[in-house]
Amino acid sequence: MLELIYQEPEINTRDQITIDIIKDGKEFLEQFELNQRILLDSISIIYRFLKLNGKIPHNLYKFFIGAYYIVSRHPWTFPAHENKKKFCRKFGIQTSSLDYSVEKIVGTLHISKILDDKNYPYYLDKKNDxxxxxxxxxxxxxxxxxxxxxxxxxxxxxxxxxxxxxxxxxxxxxxxxxxxxxxxxxxxxxxxxxxxxxxxxxxxxxxxxxxx
Incomplete structure (x- = not known):
């Protein structure tokens, strides 16, 4: 008689670390009472970023903020003319930290940056949009x-x-x-x-x- 027994899939150490980081990042962003759909899309971006980046960057929370910034500036949010400093004050980070994390994520995932006529940025994730x-x-x-x-x-x-x-x-x-x-x-x-x-x-x- 054939008996089927469910077994938990094996997860290697790196994957488990990535999952734990994602969970921590989600909890971190949730404290700011953000849009839930955008929050989940931000987590997805960080998951892909970590899988491709190879290394876990220092001060990872600023990368979660950077991912949220990217997702919140989809072309359909036009006109999104919020001052970047105002966005950063909401999360308590410097604009230079935001710029750094956004640049790293965009470069790694090949996300397109679009500037409107007033030079405000929007981001298009061509692979998933x-x-x-x-x-x-x-x-x-x-x-x-x-x-x-x-x-x-x-x-x-x-x-x-x-x-x-x-x-x-x-x-x-x-x-x-x-x-x-x-x-x-x-x-x-x-x-x-x-x-x-x-x-x-x-x-x-x-x-x-x-x-x-």
Missing amino acids: VGFKLAKSVVKSEVDKAMMEFLICNQPINSQILSEELINKIIFDMKIFPEELFRQFYEIILELVEDSLHEYYEYVQLQHKCFI
Whole structure:
């Protein structure tokens, strides 16, 4: 007779330390009575950061604050024109400490920093942001279509014109990102379009001969 017995999964020492740190960080942030959804997203960022960073940084609590700052400044929070010093006073840290932790997290996780017209920062976690994933799929679909038209009908592709059409669709029709950041997201979409085009071997070979 086969008997199935549940066994607790083995967790190595480093993973256990990471889990303990995450729990402590969650308790630390909860004392400030923060938005619960943003708090959990912040914890998720720190978990990924610790997994990739390889080392546990000193004064880790400022990294939890930095993660919360990043998540709380998603593009859809525009206009988020709170003074950084005011944010830091809430948590009792220096702006230099916030800048350091944010820079380390953003660099490690490849989170995009976007500046609005008043130079206030917003952060886009391209790997996990649902809106960005949707925008990326729209770009890929339209680039695939444009490439087929080029290969079959010899219709040239202009990456800038295609990007303008896509950003209008993404911002105004689908409303994936705020229209106030239209210019900033145009640059992001243009980069996606050009990256997608270069995935085609035919494009790389023929762009100098046929493409505009």
